[in-house]
Amino acid sequence: MEIIERSLTVPYEGVMSAPREGGDVGVLVLAGSSGRIDTERSRVLARQGAVALSIRWFGGPGQSPGICEIPLETFTTAIDLLLDVGVRRVGVLGVSKGAEAALLTAGLDPRVDAVIALAPTSLAWANIGRGVDGHIHPYRSSWTWREEPVPFVGYDDTWSPAEPEGSPVAYRTLYEHSRARFAQAAEAAAIPVERASSDLLLVAGADDQMWPSLPFAEELAARRSAAGRPARIVSSPDAGHRPCLPGESPAPPSTSYLYGGSPDADASLGAAAWPYILQILQLMP
Template identity: 65%
Template sequence: MELVERELTVPWEGVLVEPAGGSRTGVVVLLGSSGRVDRERARVLAGQGVMALSIRWYGGPGQPPGICEVPLETFTAAVDLLKERGAERIAILGTSKGAEAAMLTAVRDPRVDVVVALAPTSVVWGNVGPGLDGRERPYRSSWSWRGEPVPFVPVDDTWLEGDHGPEPVAILGWYEQSERTFAARLEAAAIPVEQARADLVLVAGGDDEMWPALRYAQELAGRRRAVGAPVELISSADAGHRIRLPGESPAAPMTTYAYGGTPEADARLGRAAWEPILDRLRRD
């Protein structure tokens, strides 16, 4: 399939990859805490006949330098662009923090038809890095909507005082401790996926060492099922945080944080999720 690739610089850095003949389906591709443009995933998806847009959602010109009160309007603007290019069916595919953004956007934007959340969280977390003012503490929300911060759960920095062994370090326990410390804030910070009209596909590994993604995915699925909303959960016990879809390169080894799983297990989970993902993207 012949693909056309365009570099974007405004309103954010990004890449748009689409079949030469265009497509009725558009997908916004969001990476996790790096916030960078994922050209490879956009190309893989475009190779399946969809219009794929991947954007830098923080750290660029005019954007917060960290994941701190990032406007969810960043992502509705990406939906605008796909709509302007003729997309009739809209999906957002996000990983980790990108999945958090994808679900929150779908709750607020009824134009989103599908959300694919890889290694998701079920609650909104506090900022990772500084906001526009350059401050990282005290903790603030990762996201804002119409100028107001989205309710969130801070992380408990006392976890950092413990001995967690040599690098790479698993920070799963940091999130679990933070849930206990700030239990009173969990309900308000829950991502209300039951309110989104979009279909929801959740993909999570039981060996995730970043945060308890499989438990979070089960909580999200439970909220959807409680109101009769469509949801599909694809999981495996041995996969970790960095799920790889067919056609993608293995994730690079990391030395600071442990992500769990293995390259083989992460790729197997991606293969298991691939057809359900494509099925949702291709539906009329």
């Protein structure tokens, strides 16, 4: 399928990829803590008939340099852009911190029809990196809504990595320890997926070493089930933090972080999730 692309600079940087003949399914594509515009993932979706919009949601002109007090209105405004081009169904596909944003946005904006959360969290977390004031500490929420901070879990500063200094670090235990230490905050920071009217697909690898995305996914699904709203989990015992969808390039190795999984396992998880992604978005098989 031939696709066309349009670059955006207002209200923030982004790329919209779409079939030349247009489409009636729009997908907001959110990268994780890299903050990049995920053009490749948008193109994969556009080739299936979606109008896919990927945005730089932090680190761009006029934005916070880190994931610190990011307005969730960033994402509702992006949904406005998709609706302006005439789509009838809106999905949000995010990975890691992008999945956190997608899940929070779905609970606030009833226009979201579907959420695909890759390597999700069930909680809202503290900032990663600097805010607009240039400071990392004290910890603040990653997100705001209507200029008020979203309840969050801070990080346990007594934690230290198990890996030798200079080696890639697995941060999974940081999140596990922080949740246990700040249990009351964690209860308040639970992402209210039971409020979202959207369909929900959760994709998680059990070998995720960045954070425990499969237990998080199971918690999200349980909260949805208790509210009478279904959620599907697609998981793999061998995949890590970076599921790779069909048509995408494998994620490059990292010298800083341990993500878990392997290129083959992450691609297998992405392939297993792919039919359900197309189904939830109501795209062509």
